[in-house]
Every structure is written in C-alpha cells, then in structure tokens.
Amino acid sequence: MIYKVYYQNDQKRNPKREDTHSLYLEAPTEVEARALVEAHTEHNIEFIEAIEGETLAYEQQNPNYKLTEFSE
Known part of the structure; x- marks a missing residue:
C-alpha cells in the first residue's frame, strides 16, 4: 500500500x-x-x-511524486 505522510520538518x-x-x-x-x-x-x-486507485493515479501525475525509500 502507498501512504502519503504529512509532516513538519522537526x-x-x-x-x-x-x-x-x-x-x-x-x-x-x-x-x-x-x-x-x-x-x-x-x-x-x-x-x-x-492512497490507492484514482487518488494514487492523480498523485502520480504530480511532478513531485516520488516514493521515499529508507535504507536499513
């Protein structure tokens, strides 16, 4: 599942x-x-x-869309 995380920097x-x-x-x-x-x-x-389905498709059209990956 893809999640959109809203956050403050610190x-x-x-x-x-x-x-x-x-x-x-x-x-x-x-x-x-x-x-x-x-x-x-x-x-x-x-x-x-x-986010999934149409919402995910919409978000993926945004030029800032990028999956964040954390290295262990």
Whole structure:
C-alpha cells in the first residue's frame, strides 16, 4: 500500500500549516509506515493517508511524486 505522510520538518517547532510537507511511502500497514518515518527522520508526523486507485493515479501525475525509500 502507498501512504502519503504529512509532516513538519522537526519536532521542536510549533506546527504551522504553511510548513507542512509530504512524502510518499510504500509499507504493508499505516503503523509500519509511521514506524519507518519515525526511525529514519526527525519529522513531526501530522497525518498518514492511504492512497490507492484514482487518488494514487492523480498523485502520480504530480511532478513531485516520488516514493521515499529508507535504507536499513
């Protein structure tokens, strides 16, 4: 499953909507997607959304669409 993870760059600053970023990640479950991001970044995760079907096709048309892969 592909997940879109909305996040702030660090956990020390108060979240601001204008500073929200996103990344795309492939993981078996939402819990595992969260664990991957938490283990490999300092991001403050706001929301994780499973995307598939037409929504995924739409997101893939975005020039910024890229699956993030973390090395172990």
